[in-house]
Each structure stands twice: as C-alpha cells, then as structure tokens.
Amino acid sequence: MENNRVNKPDVAFFLRKPRKVGNYSVEFIFEDVKERLKDKIKAYTFYSTYESAGLFKRLSNCIEAARRQKTVNHVTGDINYIGLLLSKKRTIHTILDCVFLNSTSGIKHKILKLFWLTIPLNRSAYVTAISQATKEEILKYKKNYPSDKIVVIPVAISDKFKRKDKPFNKSKPVILQVGAAHNKNIPRLIEALKGIECELHIVGKHNEEYEALLKQANIDYVYKWGLTDEEMIRKYEEADLLAFVSTYEGFGMPILEANAVGRPVVTANILSMPEVAADAACLVDPYDVSAIRQGILKVINDDIYRDTLVQKGFDNIRRFDPALIADEYLALYKKVVANQ
Numbered sequence: 001m002e003n004n005r006v007n008k009p010d011v012a013f014f015l016r017k018p019r020k021v022g023n024y025s026v027e028f029i030f031e032d033v034k035e036r037l038k039d040k041i042k043a044y045t046f047y048s049t050y051e052s053a054g055l056f057k058r059l060s061n062c063i064e065a066a067r068r069q070k071t072v073n074h075v076t077g078d079i080n081y082i083g084l085l086l087s088k089k090r091t092i093h094t095i096l097d098c099v100f101l102n103s104t105s106g107i108k109h110k111i112l113k114l115f116w117l118t119i120p121l122n123r124s125a126y127v128t129a130i131s132q133a134t135k136e137e138i139l140k141y142k143k144n145y146p147s148d149k150i151v152v153i154p155v156a157i158s159d160k161f162k163r164k165d166k167p168f169n170k171s172k173p174v175i176l177q178v179g180a181a182h183n184k185n186i187p188r189l190i191e192a193l194k195g196i197e198c199e200l201h202i203v204g205k206h207n208e209e210y211e212a213l214l215k216q217a218n219i220d221y222v223y224k225w226g227l228t229d230e231e232m233i234r235k236y237e238e239a240d241l242l243a244f245v246s247t248y249e250g251f252g253m254p255i256l257e258a259n260a261v262g263r264p265v266v267t268a269n270i271l272s273m274p275e276v277a278a279d280a281a282c283l284v285d286p287y288d289v290s291a292i293r294q295g296i297l298k299v300i301n302d303d304i305y306r307d308t309l310v311q312k313g314f315d316n317i318r319r320f321d322p323a324l325i326a327d328e329y330l331a332l333y334k335k336v337v338a339n340q
Contacts, residue, residue: 009337012044012070016079017051029155030076036326041333044070052079071340072333080120089340092332093120094128097250098137099183113141121145125336128153128329130251133272151332154276155251156322160229161260163314164237172197173240173300176258180204183248185268185286190217192292196300200243203227203235236261241299241306244268245286252276256320259313264306266295280309280316 013030034043046068050057058081065073066085073086077096100112121127121142127150129135135150175198180186186202190213193200199220202210206223214221227235236242242258244267252273258265265281267273274283282305284295299306 007334008041009072009333010042010044010070011072011074011333012046012068014065014068014073014075014079014082015045015047017048028158030074032156032158032322033326033329036323037330040330044068048079048082052081058082072336074329074333075120080117081115083120083123084115086123088123089125090336091124092126092128092336093124094130095120095134095138096130097134097248098141099248099250101137101141102248117141124149125339126151126332128332130155131272131275133275134250151328153325153328153332154320155253155256156325157253157256157260157317157320158229159322161233161236161257163260163262165262166237166240168303168306169240170300172199174199174201174238175296176235176239176242176263177202178204178242178244178254178257179246180207180210183246185245185247186210187213188286188289188292189243189245190214190219191289192296193217193219196293196296201235201239203232233261236263239263241266241296243292243296244273245284245292246273247286249273255281256317259317262310262313264299264309265313266292266299278312278316278319280312282309 013034015027015030048061049064050061052058061079062082062084065082069087069090071090073091075083075091075093077094080093083091083093100116101109104112129138129150129152131154132152135152138150139145139147177184177186177189177200180202194217199222201222203224205225236257242254242263242265244252244254244265246268249272252267255265255267255273255277259280265277266284267277267281268286269283270286277283282295282299285291
C-alpha cells in the first residue's frame with residue numbers, strides 16, 4: 001500500500017476560479033500535465049469558489065483548500081495565498097512570476113509579498129518556478145531561502161501548435177503582438193514600426209491610448225480579444241513574424257508558439273525571454289526603440305537570417321516537449337510523497 005502511495009500518488013491541483021476569457025496560462029499548463037499523467041497519478045482538480053478579491057473571499061478559499069487536501073497538494077499559481085492552511089510537507093507551490101512585487105510599493109507591496117510569496121514559500125515542501133529568471137527573482141525577494149527547494153520546470157508547448165509554412169510577405173508583413181498589458185511595451189513597438197509598411201495584429205483588450213498612437217504613426221492594425229485556442233493558432237498562421245518585446249515576462253509562451261508554427265520572432269533580451277528563445281529569436285533591447293526597429297527590419301529584409309531563425313525555432317521547441325515536462329512534475333510528486 002505504501003509503495004502504491006508513492007508510485008501513483010493522489011495529487012490535488014488547486015486552481016483559481018475560472019475566468020470567462022483570457023485563460024491561456026495556468027489552466028492549460030496543468031490540464032495537460034494531468035492528462036499525460038492520468039495513468040501515473042490519481043488527480044483531483046479543485047477550483048476556488050471565489051475569485052481572488054477581498055479578505056472574506058480569500059479566507060474562504062483558504063479554508064476550502066485545507067478541507068480538500070490530498071497526499072500531494074499542488075497550488076498552480078496566481079492564488080498562492082491559499083497555502084496558508086495547507087500541510088507544508090505535502091504542498092508544492094508554482095510561482096509564475098513576481099510582477100506583482102515589481103509593480104507595487106508601500107503597504108500593498110508588503111501585503112502581496114507576505115501572502116503571495118513569503119507564506120507560500122514557508123508553507124511548501126518544494127516550489128516550482130517556470131523559468132530560471134523567475135527563480136532568481138524569488139530568491140531576490142526571499143533572501144536566504146534554500147535554493148534547492150526551488151525547482152525550475154518550464155512551460156510545455158502545446159501540440160496544438162503545428163508547423164504551417166507560408167511565403168513571407170516582405171512588402172507588407174503581418175506582425176503579431178500577443179497581449180496588451182503595460183509590460184507588453186506596445187508604445188515603443190508602435191514607435192519602432194513608424195515608416196515600416198506592415199499590418200500590426202494585437203491580441204489583447206482594446207486600448208484607446210494605443211489606438212491613438214497607431215493612428216498617429218499611420219500603421220494599419222487589427223485588434224482581437226477573447227479568442228479561442230483555434231482562433232489563436234490561426235493568428236500565428238496568418239502572421240509573418242511575432243513581435244514580443246516585453247519589458248517583463250515570467251516565461252514568454254508566445255515565443256514558443258511562434259517557433260512551433262514556423263514564424264520568426266523578435267523578442268526582448270532580458271529576464272526569461274532569452275532563456276526561452278535561446279538562439280531561435282532576434283533579441284533586442286526592449287527599452288531602445290531603435291534596437292527594436294533594427295531587429296524587425298533585419299528579420300524582414302534578411303532572408304537567410306529569417307529562415308535560420310525559423311529552423312532554429314523547430315529545434316528550440318524540443319526542449320519544451322509536454323511529455324518531458326509532465327515527467328518532471330511526476331518526479332517531484334513522488335519526491336514529496338517519499339519525504340512525508
């Protein structure tokens with residue numbers, strides 16, 4: 001019985017209350033992990049009853065999680081405060097990024113750090129980070145925390161994203177931008193595209209400021225939001241290149257999605273993005289408009305360089321094979337059980 005407990009552990013996956021749109025990250029990652037490990041673990045999926053807002057709702061989510069504990073508890077990110085009442089020796093926390101600390105200050109910063117980082121770290125057998133860059137940020141904010149308790153397990157590339165060759169439109173390329181949040185750096189991207197004949201496709205919530213900048217720069221553009229997985233894949237297939245020059249990313253999934261479809265990528269040379277892209281993207285300084293422009297023009301005009309990036313992209317995605325990622329989680333689940 002004890003051997004079976006280790007070999008096929010009961011694992012509770014704790015996820016945030018589902019959102020109507022925009023679930024392209026946490027939910028996908030662990031649905032895929034559960035499916036690939038369905039014969040190797042007994043999985044339980046628990047969604048928080050309440051959205052993460054207000055003291056009462058968050059406390060209710062904590063109590064609910066405590067009542068649902070299994071042999072292994074895996075808090076999958078975004079609601080890490082629910083680890084408050086979970087058994088430390090049975091719990092794994094996945095930290096997706098530390099953007100909530102980089103963008104806050106004062107009392108709000110202290111509260112977020114306490115409940116989304118300090119308590120989860122102190123109430124964990126192990127922590128997983130989705131990139132080495134995220135691990136380094138965690139250790140920056142939680143000095144003296146044991147580095148070996150933080151295991152880097154990257155995000156897998158969905159096998160829904162498949163190679164789809166198309167001629168590159170040099171005369172008027174479609175440039176895809178995934179996301180419209182502040183860190184996506186769209187104002188600098190727009191400035192960099194001034195005078196370049198192109199069509200910018202933005203997948204993200206409509207933003208009047210960005211729209212005004214696009215009109216000022218005389219750039220043709222398309223806004224889309226709330227796309228299905230299939231519609232998102234078609235956006236990559238329609239694109240000629242991906243521009244992803246963010247100033248902050250915990251991982252940078254669009255880099256791999258573009259790699260998988262066969263589209264060249266221009267991305268930032270900071271944080272997790274070089275780690276994810278390796279040599280399969282044109283890396284630029286996201287704070288330098290001239291560097292962004294030069295990178296995009298190089299991809300548009302240099303056929304050999306562009307084709308090399310595409311081919312290296314197909315090689316790059318092998319590092320993020322879903323089966324390999326699932327096996328890394330399985331090994332960690334077994335380790336947690338063995339140490340109880």
